[in-house]
Amino acid sequence: MLSDRVTDHTLVDLKSNDRAQAESVSQIQLHIYALGYRELTGHRADYVEVYDLDGRKRSARRVDDGLLRGIAADVRAAADALRKGVLRKRPSKKRCGECDFRMVCSSGAKVV
Numbered sequence: 310m311l312s313d314r315v316t317d318h319t320l321v322d323l324k325s326n327d328r329a330q331a332e333s334v335s336q337i338q339l340h341i342y343a344l345g346y347r348e349l350t351g352h353r354a355d356y357v358e359v360y361d362l363d364g365r366k367r368s369a370r371r372v373d374d375g376l377l378r379g380i381a382a383d384v385r386a387a388a389d390a391l392r393k394g395v396l397r398k399r400p401s402k403k404r405c406g407e408c409d410f411r412m413v414c415s416s417g418a419k420v421v
């Protein structure tokens with residue numbers, strides 16, 4: 310039997326300690342997933358969650374509409390820059406320190 314009950318939509322990202330990353334990066338990543346989910350399904354995600362497979366812990370938060378709007382603008386700007394081939398590097402100690410490419414990036418090597 311079908312129910313009329315509306316349930317919350319939660320996007321869950323499964324992570325192990327090997328893939329641990331800064332909380333701020335996870336939140337941006339999860340909100341990008343929420344944007345993709347909305348584009349793909351037409352439904353709004355209510356919550357985003359990181360599930361730590363090693364520690365078996367959940368970390369959930371309500372989708373932040375303000376953050377979502379800001380990230381959507383950033384994604385559009387990045388897509389536009391990619392199409393034009395004008396991606397500028399913006400090295401910084403904090404950003405490059407968390408970047409997976411810092412070992413092969415000459416700009417990152419200068420600031421980290």
Ligand code: SF4
Pocket residue numbers: 398399400401404405408409410411414415416417418
């Ligand atoms: S290390 Fe290079 S690719 Fe990574 S954030 Fe810094 S400038 Fe960008």
